[in-house]
Amino acid sequence: MRRADRLFLLIHALRGRRSAITAQQLAQTLQVSLRTVYRDVADLQRSGVPIEGEAGVGYLLRKGADIPPLMFSEDELEALVVGTRFVRAFGGERLGRGATAALLKIEAVLPEALRERSRRTRIFAPPRDNRIESSGLIDALHAAIECMQVLRLEYRDGNGAISAREIEPLALAFWGGVWTLGAWCRLRGDFRSFRPDRIVAHAPTGEVFAEDPARNLDAYLRAVGSGGAR
Known part of the structure; x- marks a missing residue:
């Protein structure tokens, strides 16, 4: 602990x-x-x-x-509650469980007036079964990023063409409706941003990639900035 x-x-x-x-x-x-x-x-x-x-x-x-440290203003508390709801809806199952547990710990030590205020928050993010977050894909990609696992993808581009890729996954970004997966693409020898909803199939290769300043997360962010997926 x-x-x-x-x-x-x-x-x-x-x-x-x-x-x-x-x-x-x-x-x-x-x-x-x-x-x-x-x-x-x-x-x-x-x-x-x-x-x-x-x-x-x-x-x-x-x-x-x-x-x-556990005393919040009403705005701060509402931000926590709403943030938890968004994480549960859009962050995948693992982070959703973590967000729920964190909020329960916070509410357990709040004064009753603030605890009641947290229950009156009127901004919701209802989970839906047909979203990509419910498929387990975001959780799988998140786990690969944390473990630095090389992934093999079958990926469909914007024109419908499918290609096989081996990637070193670096980060996930949510754009309010679409996710992107930032990675080093071994096929292209360059950084790429992939859309998870275009991933036809994925599997770990069993290889763990090494941290390399030339192609790590900081290098990816410098290279692509806020650009979209390819």
């Missing part, structure tokens, strides 16, 4: 309690050692989080205390 996640869960475990919770209980909840709990609590106290208590007695978050 990342330290940032652990500190968040530690604060969440303390929030709203009327009685102190022991370090042993916190250690069991977070599945860490007692020493880690003592160190994390001390670090939070030094950073200004109002945790009262001490080792051997227990810890309690001071009544009425709010944790500044």
